[in-house]
Each structure stands twice: as structure tokens, then as C-alpha cells.
Amino acid sequence: MAPPHSPSLLGAPAHCPSLLGAPAHCPMAPPHSPSLLGAPAHCPMAPPPGLAPPLCWRRGKHVAVAAQAGLDAPGLLPMVETFCARAMRVAEADLVQQLRSVRPAKEKRQWVHGILETIQRCSHVLEVSIPVKRDSGHWEVIEGWRAQHSQHLLPCKGGVRFCESIGIDDVKALAALMTYKCAVVGKSVRAGKERELEKITRQFTVEMAKKGFIGPGTDVAAPDINTGEREMSWIADTYSRTLGYKDINAHACVTGKPISQGGIHGRVPATGRGLLHGIENYINNTLYMNLIGLSPGFPGKTFVLQGFGNTGLHTMRYLHRCGACCVCVGEVDGAIYNSSGIHPKELQDYKTEHGTIVGFPKAEPYEGSVLEVPCDILIPAAVEKQLTKENAHRVQAKIIAEAANGPTTPAAHEIFLQRNILVIPDLYVNAGGVTVSFFEWLKNLNHVSYGRLTFKYERDSNYHLLMSVQQSLERTLGKGSGEIPIVPSPEFQARVAVSPGLSWVAGTA
Structure with missing residues (x-):
């Protein structure tokens, strides 16, 4: 939870490319390609003569050029736009071919370009300023945002994040990622993201409700960085007591709630469980493993974890049960290493008692970068832009499973492709949370426990x-x-x- 002086709230929803009827073999679909959005920036799928490329293509082109020149993307939004542009180039021909209309070919291409242009645009962004009187007596203005990337299908869906280092472009980027993530797992919800504590959370909820940015049928919030069941219960309670007091489905305005308030069993470890299944689909595939020089299966594999929050903990637990061995764990305040393996339950108990993994008695302190530790599977489960042009050449893993949102920059991704490293994208592999949230939302609408x-x-x-x-x-x-x-x-x-x-x-x- 960010400190009370945290200067802003972060919010963002989205909608997904399934709104377009993307074919099963579209690059936004689940795992039949080791790098889902990994089409190279120089992909020959260029717009037809006489047609301007969609805005996302134009922005993505500039970022791709910068990446080829050895520069990393300046922020999360350009990163997302770059990967989106690559996916659109790959998908365009298939989408045109899928159209059963008798229209001329040029008209079909124009229609597809219009759809692609619509997909990448952020539909709505709410910005609020919340004056808060601190316990010390002075006043502070907290900024908050919530972005709805697409409203083609309702409700929108996305997390609430309390963070000091987030801006409006980051919110829009996270919303777009949620759109594509929902498309990959086939859920008919779209996306959202947010920021500071109970008073601010409740006030922010009221502001969102007044503008139609929260509600069981319009925009459903969920936990994210520095938020959990407590914050979700505040939001649900505030909405049901204010603008949603006449709505029988009011508690469906948010997922990730405590079980006693309409939550669902399995929501807390859902993202970690999704990581397990996402990695499993590749690591048990003999063809993919032969391509990168590994044997199929989890037993005997080593993995490194960056971030030991909710996602990192449960990912570590599930991989440990499958026979993989965690050799290194890193957090913002330090890292630990044990070549014989680190037990997830013992590390969890230590962190619960001491508030940190530093000093864990069954591992040695590690001073280097956890992203560069030799291992079979690297799992960045912290924040965005961790794998960049500067450190991509030093990564020694064979598989990178993106548990965090946008941990790999376009320039780093190109390096990984050249080095034959399998990158499992975030929009597929960390979609377990939104999948289980979808079932919690359905449970709340049905008013019957499963x-x-x-x-x-x-x-x-x-x-x-x-x-x-x-x-x-x-x-x-x-x-x-x-x-x-x-x-x-x-x-x-x-x-x-x-x-x-x-x-x-x-x-x-």
C-alpha cells in the first residue's frame, strides 16, 4: 500500500480484439506461437497503396525505428503501441480474407483498417482531483485516472492500482493490455486500471460512479499493485451505498472481494495458477522445447522470480509442486539465492513475519541483477520495462514468462528473438486473474453460490x-x-x- 502522501490514483479499463471477430489463428489468440506478438518490426505486411496505416501503426513505426536504432521505448504506452502495430500487420491479411462480404477487395481493406484504428484508440479517460485533509492537518490534492479502452462489449474490466509513479499514459497502456488479454482468454469483458487509502478510495469510487466509470454492467474494477480484498470491499460498499443503492447487482461492480462479501474461492492465487498453465502449455510441448534446447516437463527445471507479491508467491508455489526449483528471488529491497532451491512456504512465512525476504536464513544474499541469474525459466513478476536493450544480452534464461504487465521493451524483445529465447507474453500468460474475476462477476449477477x-x-x-x-x-x-x-x-x-x-x-x- 502506497504511503499516505501518494500523489495519485491509477485507473484503466479496456476492450478486446474479439470485438472484431479475430480468427483463431490471429496473433492475439492463445498459444500456438512461442512469441504471440513477436512479429519482427520489419514484417512485410505493409498497408496497401493509397491507404494510410492506422494510428497505432504510425506510432508503432516510430517506436520500432527507435528500437532498431538501439533505443528503448520512452514509456509503457509506446511499448504497447509497438507490439500492437506488429500484431496488426500480421493479422490484417487474415482479417481481410475472413470477410465473407462481396465487397471489392479495396473496400474490405478499408473496413479492416477502420476496425484496427478503432481497436487501438482509448475510448474514454476519467481524470479526477481529490482534495484530502491529512492527519497532520495540511491539505493535499490527489490525482486519479481511470481509462476505458473500448466499450464495444460491456462491462469494462481492469485493476485498481495505488502507485506514485503512474501517469495517464501508463493508465491508457494498461487498459489496452487488458483489452488484448480478455481477447486471448475469450472473456466478454473489456478493460481498466487506478491510485492512495480508504478515504481516497471511497471518494474516488464516488467520482467514478458519477461519471459512469464503475458499475456491474459498465465497468468492473479488480485488485492490482498495492490493492487487495480490503480495497475492493471499500469500493463495493461505497458504490452500493451511493449511486448503486437501487441496483440489486451492486456488489458485482468489483471483483477480488472477500468470500464473505461475494468473492470467489481461488481468486487470490488465480494469476499464479494462470502462469502455471500458460508455461505448462509450452514446456510440455516437445517441438517448442527442442527449438530452444530444453527437455519437456517441469522436473529438473530451475526458475528465477523477480517480485514476491501475490502473483510471484503463487507462481512459485505452483511451479514448486510441479517439480521445478526456484534458485533466486528478488524484490525492491534485495534478493536471495540458493542453488539447491528455495521453499515457497518457508519464504512466505519469513516475509509475513519480517516484512521482507532479506535475511532469509536458508538462502544467501544476492547482490547482482536477478534477471541475469542462470536458469531455465525467468519470471518477471514486478513492474513494467524490466527487460531492456541494456540487459537483454545478459539474460541467461531459455524461457521468459511475463507475469508482470509489459516487462519487456520492443528492443529487448528483438534481442530475445535473435537469441532464440522463448518469450511467453503477458497478455496470455498472466490472464488467470481476469479469467477467475469473470466467474466471480457471473456469480454476483446470478446471486447463487457455485x-x-x-x-x-x-x-x-x-x-x-x-x-x-x-x-x-x-x-x-x-x-x-x-x-x-x-x-x-x-x-x-x-x-x-x-x-x-x-x-x-x-x-x-
Whole structure:
């Protein structure tokens, strides 16, 4: 949580290229290409004669030229526009071909260019100034933004971020990334991002509500850097008590809430779990692993983690369970290294007690850059623009899984392609959070717990399983002794055999 003097709130939503009916083989689709948006800047797919390229292409071209000249993009927004431009160049021919219209070819290309131009534009940006009286008695004005990248499909979706180093361009860039991320995982929501504490959060919620930038059917917020269940519950409570007081779906205005307030099991580790599945789809593929010189599977693989927040912790837990070994973890205040491996639960307990990973007794302090530690898998799970032209040549990993938003600059990405390093893009591999948020949103709209809908099915399934075991034992072992009853223990009955519907409600009231 940023300190009370944090000067601004960051917010941003978006919409996705599925709004355009992007084909399954579009570069914005899931993983059949090791580098999803990795088409080189010199891709020959140029706009037809007589047609000006979309704005994103024009901006992206300038950034691409800078990257080729050895310069990194000046900010997150130009980075996103560069990758967007590459994707559009690759996708354009397929999109034109997919059109079933009898229009002339030139008219089809014009239509596709118009759609691509629309996709890259940020639809709405809200900027607010919130005067806050500090505990010391002096007044301070806090700035906040929320951007809605696209409203083609509603609601918009995106995180709330408390951060001092964020500006309006960063908010717009994060919103655009959410659009593409939602498209990759096929969710019919679009995107958003935000910034400072309870008083500011509630005031910011009111300002967003007055302008239509929050609501269960328009714009759904979610946790991000320095925010979590507490901040989400503040937002939901504020909206439901103010402009949303007549809306029965008011608590669906935000996801990532506590379970007691309409949250969903699995939301907290969702991004980390998504990282596991995203990496798994590549690391278990023999073809991809042969291309980069690794054997398939997690066992025996080493990985390095930059950032030990919510995403980093749960990514570390899931990869550890699959047999991978974490050799180095870095945070803003220091890094630790152990060639034999670092246990996630032990490190989590130490950080919970001490507030830092520095001094962890089962690892040595590491003074160098964690991004350059020899390993099989590098996971940047901190902030944007960590892998740049300056350090890309020193990265020793074979796989880079982008857990953070925009951790790789275009210039660095070109270097990784030349070095045959597999880059799994953020807009695919860290989409686990927004996927589970989508189901929390649906749960809030349905006003029914998923557990209540499945209790009877789970109970019957477990009893059928027990009966199957009993019958198998009787056929093989009980020929002379009759029945061999399988009786559920009291703990099993309490956990599984719960009556559905009214009985469940009465028993838990």
C-alpha cells in the first residue's frame, strides 16, 4: 500500500480484439506461437497503396525505428503501441480474407483498417482531483485516472492500482493490455486500471460512479499493485451505498472481494495458477522445447522470480509442486539465492513475519541483477520495462514468462528473438486473474453460490465412488465373508455429504 502522501490514483479499463471477430489463428489468440506478438518490426505486411496505416501503426513505426536504432521505448504506452502495430500487420491479411462480404477487395481493406484504428484508440479517460485533509492537518490534492479502452462489449474490466509513479499514459497502456488479454482468454469483458487509502478510495469510487466509470454492467474494477480484498470491499460498499443503492447487482461492480462479501474461492492465487498453465502449455510441448534446447516437463527445471507479491508467491508455489526449483528471488529491497532451491512456504512465512525476504536464513544474499541469474525459466513478476536493450544480452534464461504487465521493451524483445529465447507474453500468460474475476462477476449477477449449485452432485458422486470401491472389494476379497461395508467417517460426512438448498442454508445460518 502506497504511503499516505501518494500523489495519485491509477485507473484503466479496456476492450478486446474479439470485438472484431479475430480468427483463431490471429496473433492475439492463445498459444500456438512461442512469441504471440513477436512479429519482427520489419514484417512485410505493409498497408496497401493509397491507404494510410492506422494510428497505432504510425506510432508503432516510430517506436520500432527507435528500437532498431538501439533505443528503448520512452514509456509503457509506446511499448504497447509497438507490439500492437506488429500484431496488426500480421493479422490484417487474415482479417481481410475472413470477410465473407462481396465487397471489392479495396473496400474490405478499408473496413479492416477502420476496425484496427478503432481497436487501438482509448475510448474514454476519467481524470479526477481529490482534495484530502491529512492527519497532520495540511491539505493535499490527489490525482486519479481511470481509462476505458473500448466499450464495444460491456462491462469494462481492469485493476485498481495505488502507485506514485503512474501517469495517464501508463493508465491508457494498461487498459489496452487488458483489452488484448480478455481477447486471448475469450472473456466478454473489456478493460481498466487506478491510485492512495480508504478515504481516497471511497471518494474516488464516488467520482467514478458519477461519471459512469464503475458499475456491474459498465465497468468492473479488480485488485492490482498495492490493492487487495480490503480495497475492493471499500469500493463495493461505497458504490452500493451511493449511486448503486437501487441496483440489486451492486456488489458485482468489483471483483477480488472477500468470500464473505461475494468473492470467489481461488481468486487470490488465480494469476499464479494462470502462469502455471500458460508455461505448462509450452514446456510440455516437445517441438517448442527442442527449438530452444530444453527437455519437456517441469522436473529438473530451475526458475528465477523477480517480485514476491501475490502473483510471484503463487507462481512459485505452483511451479514448486510441479517439480521445478526456484534458485533466486528478488524484490525492491534485495534478493536471495540458493542453488539447491528455495521453499515457497518457508519464504512466505519469513516475509509475513519480517516484512521482507532479506535475511532469509536458508538462502544467501544476492547482490547482482536477478534477471541475469542462470536458469531455465525467468519470471518477471514486478513492474513494467524490466527487460531492456541494456540487459537483454545478459539474460541467461531459455524461457521468459511475463507475469508482470509489459516487462519487456520492443528492443529487448528483438534481442530475445535473435537469441532464440522463448518469450511467453503477458497478455496470455498472466490472464488467470481476469479469467477467475469473470466467474466471480457471473456469480454476483446470478446471486447463487457455485457451491450451492453443486453440493448434491458432489455428494452423490462421492457416494457412488464409495459404492464402487465396496463392490470391487467384495468381488475380489469378500467371496467367502459376504459384504465389506465402506462407511464414511464423520469428517467425510461433514465435509461432503451436506444436503443442498434449504437444508444447507438452515444448517449454516
